[in-house]
Amino acid sequence: MMQRINKNVILAVLTAASSLFLLFQLYYFKYYISTKNGPAYSKLKGSFSSQESAQWRVVKNFLGLVSSHNVPVYLVDALVLNLLDKDLEQLRSSPDSAPSECQYFCKHRDVTTFALLDKIWEHKGNLFRSAEKMGFQWQKYEGKDPRLEGMDDLSGTEIPLHYIFKMAAHTIHLVVFYERSGNYLWHGPLRLKRNMDKKFAPFRKLQFGRNAGAYNRAELLLITADGLKVQIPKEPAQFLKEMTHSEFLECRYKEARAFFQLYPDDISPEGIEFRKKAKSLLHLTAFTLDTLGISFWLSSGTCLGWYRQCNIIPYSKDVDIGILIQNYKSDIIPSFQKTGLTLKHKFGKVEDSLELSFLGDDDVKLDIFFFYEDDDYMWNGGTQAKSGKKFKYLFPKFTLCWTEFVELKVQVPCETLNYVEANYGKNWDVPLKIWDWKSSPTNVQPNGMWPVDEWDNVIQLY
Known part of the structure; x- marks a missing residue:
């Protein structure tokens, strides 16, 4: 009998303790956790x-x-x-x-x-x-x-x-x-x-x-x-x-310093003045295209200058940029003309080899190359005005990254070395002051001729 009572008491005590613990948890949650x-x-x-x-x-x-x-x-x-x-x-x-x-x-x-x-x-x-x-x-x-x-x-x-x-x-x-x-x-x-x-x-x-x-x-x-x-x-x-496209590449100052040890920088008044004008033109270009909602990247010699020496190449005499052809807008030309630039030439057409060139009051040229995409590569076109010959410049496919260049946030190909080597070959790090756009680039190839009846539309000089 005593043993049975003890078991009942113990069971009752355990039940009461469990109930009290449950009540404590509810109280704790209500007055501590929720607060x-x-x-x-x-x-x-x-x-x-x-x-x-x-x-x-x-x-x-x-x-x-x-x-x-x-x-x-x-x-x-x-x-x-x-x-x-x-x-x-x-x-x-x-x-x-x-x-x-x-x-x-x-x-x-x-x-x-x-x-x-x-x-x-x-x-x-x-x-x-x-x-x-x-x-x-x-x-x-x-x-x-x-x-x-x-x-x-x-x-x-x-x-x-x-x-x-x-x-x-x-x-x-x-x-x-x-x-x-x-x-x-x-x-x-x-x-x-x-x-x-x-x-x-x-x-x-x-x-x-x-x-x-x-x-x-x-x-x-x-x-x-x-x-x-x-x-x-x-x-x-x-x-x-x-x-989705925020990746940033830093300028390669260490490599640029090594480059200038081999090839001293041009610090002549003419070189300094050109860089000043080219910087101003690049800033104007970025502002104009940003207003139009058009993205671009540094191309050709301007891209080479950024990658090789963290600066504009003083003997290049122009600023080069690239734009994907699908981003072309008809108001590009009037927008640049409103800034004071004059259209120097328009080669090709939207469907094939479009290229625009503008000239500022200070005689620094802006070349805009429009890029087309094929299955295995990307390319931009070139046109020889006097003969109607077409040229094609092939590049491995690339994506775009941001960088800082002449105090400007601007895009460059992420795969910059491949891009530069396509254009300038394995010896891109050796300066060349003599450059023929029709034969010097390692990625150029003939691309036929413009039909004579299209010349008035695809070869426009101003």
């Missing part, structure tokens, strides 16, 4: 996994951390921005409405990415001490400051390029942007040094850092999403478009 996570979190009616709610809390903790230290970060995460962009009008019109479910920051992913403009932040250790107290682990990734490099000084100065904050199973990637002299924002690559933990974060899944990148300045918009106040680019779709 800690903010009222918006408790109003989310949708259901999501503990992993998804955990990553929301990590993002919230990070935003709270940077806000308490006045570090103005903004969201650059492609996955989240894409979701926000679809609902942007609704988020703008009802900024304070309580969310019905966690729609953006609870979507499963391993990393959430933010950006920071370096000049508006002081590198204070308090932020990182606070991060550690909150439970974050963090790492800083540095690299050389390209803004201090030049022909006279190869800087070894290190600057912070990326920060990784990690809590639980979620990673916050903070990308540091810097202002460059071409009036754009730049971020560096993320490179792990030999002694760094390669398993600290899912580095292969980072959206930024595989290469350096260049972006236009983005106007920011403060929104509330999933109960979190966060700054985003005002035009998310435009920023996402930039992300």
